[in-house]
Amino acid sequence: MMSTIFINPFSQEAKERVKAIGDINRIMEDDPRLFRIIEHTSGQKLDDDSKIPGSLWELSIKRIEWYLKKRGRGKYNPGYYRFLFNPELAEFDVVAFYILAQAIGARFNPNSRETRIFIESEGELVKERLSTMENHLKERISTSILEELLDGETPHWSQLEKLLENRRIKLTELILKNGKVILDKESQQGRNRHIIEALREKIIPYLIIQETEKYINKVHKMAAKIEPHPTLLELADKIREKISQQFFIPKKAGAGTIRASRLDFDAFPPCIKNTMAGVKAGNRNDAIVLLLTGFLSYARLYPAVFKDRKPHKVSDFDPNLDVTLNEILPLIYEAADNCEPPLFQDDPQEKFNITAKLGFGLHETPSLEHEGESKWYTPMSCEKIKIHLPSLCKPDKLCEKIQNPLTYYNRKRWEKKGKGDKDIPRSNTRR
């Protein structure tokens, strides 16, 4: 019978197994049992030895590599990763999970790109494993996971606060009764039963993600007090290398990609133009920190973020931060000065928040050593602008078709290009 540890690394059984077989000093050693399982995995491609993990160390790297390949634009051949979906691998897999979580938690910040990729990869693995399972098995495992992680199949909605806060799930997607989220399929009949079933399948990967986040935070805090094992740090560096390779930006972008270039002020949407002109008290902080900072930095460095959906860092595009410090920040600060009263006059701490929104933590100015302490935030969506900053939202015709100011910017630049406006006139780049 298939064990729940293949889906839930936080079960009691998983923890016990890891304690019994997870010797950190031996994770680099080849294990013939691991090879045997992979060899006997149905559909597994075996034509290239270098693609088959022989040790727990290699298996850990393969877990991340699978995710990077799957979501990347390069060649992804699922046949080389079939073993990740073979339940026979469960015992090795759960150890690999803990090795990865400890390596990443010890080396990287909880908001870093590396951490986010690991957490997302875990959620994706769980989702895919569940989708390939037979229904009765999925039911049994889902029930046991809900019991282990939420103390039952009808948790209070407030137990999902973190998932709601991160917008991984929406409250309006849940079925609530007296505060309880109905995930108990047996209590329902007919159509309702199907809906609950779909909800269970959706929520479980997110529960694992939530637990993984908690675990990484715990490891990160502990690593500040206790020296991490050198093997873990070595693995973390290897992971960073793998991720950096995937996120390397070639100098010449392919046809059809949205390339970074000097800012074209004429292509700014009305809300951004209004923000640049200065905002009155009450809306200043949100307009400058949450809207303008994300907009200008992405428009200048990574306008294709919504197309690619890759968690890049500022330094992927601006390795020495020259553009950030000499072009982007001065524009943000100038807009802050145009506010009424000037934003930094009574809220000097907002400089720290601007740096944080660029992904450099709570510091006065961005520096490479602090990169990853926070997330590089994309600009607010039009929907949020309408709620938070209605006075800045003066939509024009193009606004009707888009959902984010950055999309407006890209569309407008594209339209201008179509009209023969080949390059941005110098006068449009700085006003």
Add this chain to the structure above:
Amino acid sequence: MIRIFQEATPEDRRKYYTREWKIENIPDFIRENIHLREFGFDHTGQGPNDRYRFFHDEKLLIKFLRYRAPYAAYSSVALYKRPWRREGWISSELVFDVDAKDLPVRPCKCDNVCEECLDQAKEVVAMIIDTLRDDLDLDDIHIIYSGRGYHIRVLDPLILELGSEVRGQILRYVVGGDVPKLSYVGLDGSIRSLDHFMVDMGYPRVFTERGRYIILHFSGDEKIEDITRQTMKKILESRDLIRSDDWGEFKGVIGPIVYERLMRGVAKLNLQLVDARVTIDLKRILRLPSSLHSKVSMICTHVKNLETFNPLRDAVPGFVKEKS
């Protein structure tokens, strides 16, 4: 005949705060932590420009209100360790602001507020409170008549420390701000979709109820994206089917494409039932219960019983009655 909704003069304000206003009319949930709240005042009718006010105790607040007789008085929904600087945030109430003047569907078509739209606001408040209690299991809910609508103030410990994002999600749930997406994989592996009215529980039920409310209150002048005047006429002609809960038939009559557009429009209108900015703002100041709403000469009143509360009887200050 009571002359309501007329602006109070400085003399009226003075009369109100010296003769009629009592500290006991401020609800206990504010009185017991006055020293942790930020207060704000509008002295001229231009908005609450006098902010970051702090009162160590009730006596100082009484003195201030009697002496200054402000045009409007506000207190924060948040508690702070240092309210005079809005620093050291402790918690915030969850608030829903239902303004009769801003309701998205107003059959009364009045310019400001009238008895009919105030009643309508009351109906919206009752619906939201039912959902907060029944679906979200929230308690300690207070209703304040604000002068031109109602504030729902939730003090349940479960929500006091929530951030803006989750508050925004609660708002979308209670007003019906998203069209439910209900799909599942059938036995044959194909994806099957259900309409909101086919699932009589949880959020789909809330959306159906709000949809019913909105459609039955359409005046016909509402503008909904991609719905023409002609189609709107058809919707109005067929809406009795919704009254009798025949949603499937209603969908059949107006057609599935128009129905989808209508539901998207309904979700957008639902979001306008409350002022979303108030709900997500953790540092908002709200009209102080017991204070005078000078623009309309009405008392901001803590409502004990929503069913029996009549603003035109229970929130009218003495000076208005005297004039009448």
